[in-house]
Amino acid sequence: MLPALARRAATGLAVVAGVVTLTFFLLRLAPGDPVELLLGPTATPAQVAAQRHTLALDRPLAVQYVAWLGRFARGEWGTSIATGRPVRALLGEAVPATLELVGLSLVLSYLLGVAVGAVQAIARPRVDTALSVATVTLFAVPGYWLALMLIMVFTYWARALPAFGRAGLDGDLLAGGPWLADRLRHLVLPLATLTLIGIGGIARFVRGAMHDVVGQPFVRTAQAKGLAPFAVLWRHVACNALIPVAILLGLSFPALFSGGVFVEFVFAWPGVGRRLVEAVLARDYPVVMAATALSAMLVVAGNLLADGVVGWIDPRIRQRSDAS
Amino acid sequence: MKRLLRDRRAIFGAGVLLVVVAAALAAPLVSRRDADQPDIVATRFLPPLSADARGAIHPLGTDRFGRDVWTRLVYGARISLGVGALAVLLAIAIGLAVGAVAGYWRGPVRALLLAFTDIALALPRVVLLLLLAALWRPSAALVIVVLGLTGWMSVARLVQGEVRSLAARPFVEGARALGISRVRILWRHILPNALTPVIVAAALGIGNAIMLEAGLSFLGLGVQPPTPSWGSMIASGRDTLVNAPWVAAAPGLALVLVVVACTLLGDALQDALDPTRGSRAPPAL
DSSP, X not given: OHHHHHHHHHHHHHHHHHHHHHHHHHHHHSSOOHHHHHHOTTOOHHHHHHHHHHTTTTSOHHHHHXXXXXXXXXXXXXXXXXXXXXXXXXHXXXXXXXXXXXXXXXXXHHHHHHHHHHHHHHSOHHHHHHHHHHHHHHHHSOHHHHHHHHXXXXXXXXXXXXXXXXXXXXXXXXXXXXXXXXXXXXXXXXXXXXXHHHHHHHHHXXXXXXXXXXXXXXXXXXXXXXXXXXXXXXXXXXXXXXXXXXXXXXXXXXXXXXXXXXXXXXXXXXXXXXXXXXXXXXXXXXXXXXXXXXHHHHHHHHXXXXXXXXXXXXXXXHHHHHHO | OHHHHHOHHHHHHHHHHHHHHHHHHTHHHHSOOOSSOOOHHHXXXXXXXXXXXXXXXXXXXXXXXXXXXXXXXXXXXXXXXXXXXXXXXXXXXHHXXXXXXXXXXXXXXXXXXXXXXXXXXXXXXXXXXXXXXXXXXXXXXXXXXXXXXXXXXXXXXXXXXXXXXXXXXXXXXXXXXXXXXXXXXXXXXXXXXXXXXXXXXXXXXXXHHHHHHHHHXXXXXXXXXXXXXXHHHHHHHHTTTTTOTHHHHHHHHHHHHHHHHHHHHXXXXXXXXXXXXXXXXXXXO
16 A cells, blocks of 8 residues: 555656646746736836846746745745735635635535436436436536526526625624625535536446446345345445546546636635636736646645545455555 | 447437537528628617617627627637637647557657656646646637647547557557568558547547637637637626626537537447447436
8 A cells, every 4th residue: 555655646746846847937938027017018128127136037947947946845935926925825815715615516516426326327217318418418517607607697686695705895894603604605606616517527427337336246146135225226336336436536636626717717716726817817927836836736635535535445456556 | 330320319419519510611601790880889788589770680689799699609619619629639649649659669668658648647737728828829729739738648548558459469460470660550550440439539528628718718818809709708798797698698508518419429439439338338318
């Protein structure tokens, strides 16, 4: 188990290093200058040069890269060029918002997606078909569009739910119950958007995995020896079908994060995705670098977690990696 | 092929795609372009199926500039479908090249290419897309290149596995015994047989690429206005959600329809080309 995990961790580290290096050079090679955006069109060449020197942007690229790597590893992520605030503080505010939204939607979409897929696997053909139409449609819906449609119905027509931000304007003044209610009301629409889209893909996958297991001889044996249908489904089918589902869990982290980028953008949710889009548009190098590295680390951590979960569910995999 | 014709998913998927492609190709015939600038105040925000002052019917209404939504949708289909198809073609070309080389040449070449593919597969694609699309001047060509460069990895993996198993088959050994060069064996004997999984990946990939193109255009990083693309149409409808919801709803529905069609066609192709899978899990529709 341990050597396999170590190998996985090394690959993960390589991924993070690759993302960081790629981002660094892409940013510097691309046209567009943060200093000119910062100082505006009226700045004199001397002012631009002075600002570039202050930000150490006038040094050779390789030197900048090595210096940045060293600082980044020590946790000094610099100051945002566009806002002048420390990058760590900027992202420190954003990470909890993203984890709240993406984490909750991950849990909900897995619970509901597995339930729908399992129902499909045992339901009558007509029910199965109807649910398949629903899941393939959800799977195809772009998150930002679903978000707009939900805003249209629940915010503009029904006037029931807020469509922007994580808390109301008076959010800081509230406490206790009203505070929680305000937060929850703001969470409903973004969470519903991300979860609905997640359910489609997961249910489609679970249905296939369950069907693969239902056809196996040991399921027929369990049925033949007179076990209750639910016991067969739970003890024999679900446990085996959950293995590919756990692998999917790891693979769905990047997708969830990216879905989160669009949904955060539409709902003005103050998360990492929104910060990243804003920083990219402003050529805010330090923020883009840190946010990209952070998202790569989240994705890698998700994959490692899924590997661990798979080993925990399936003793066969655990033994195989022990032996290797 | 027979399996495919009996599959409801394949019929529906291919049918929808045929209709949409036909509409996109025949855009000037099935829509109308006004020679003269319409009176913006009088024709803007007309609801679907209403007629403007000159008696012209707008089946999907008009947007805030008085432009016919149906016309923009049909012309936008050209951009969205074209960008999606070209991006997938590029991804497949790169994936085929990498997969074929990694599958056929053993040793360090394979190890290096596979490690590279694995790392590229683990990169957060949307983050890369945002970066690449934001850093250069946005255009349809850039979106195609960006989607192609970030989408080849799964094709490479599939092709690599297929080439590897084909290379051990007797007919390849026979070709080698005849003294045919390695490149020619790969090109003439192995690759044509390794295309099956690529076809499935292409069908599923086009839907995904169309969706990502729309996403980039929605953020303003893709095809630039006034050229209509479904993504930028949704973005422009975002501002008029209250008084003209159809402007955002129509391109979104078109997008869902096309992506569903691609997904169903891909699923059906997979079952038809890989009978062992199809016999166990009944088709989803």
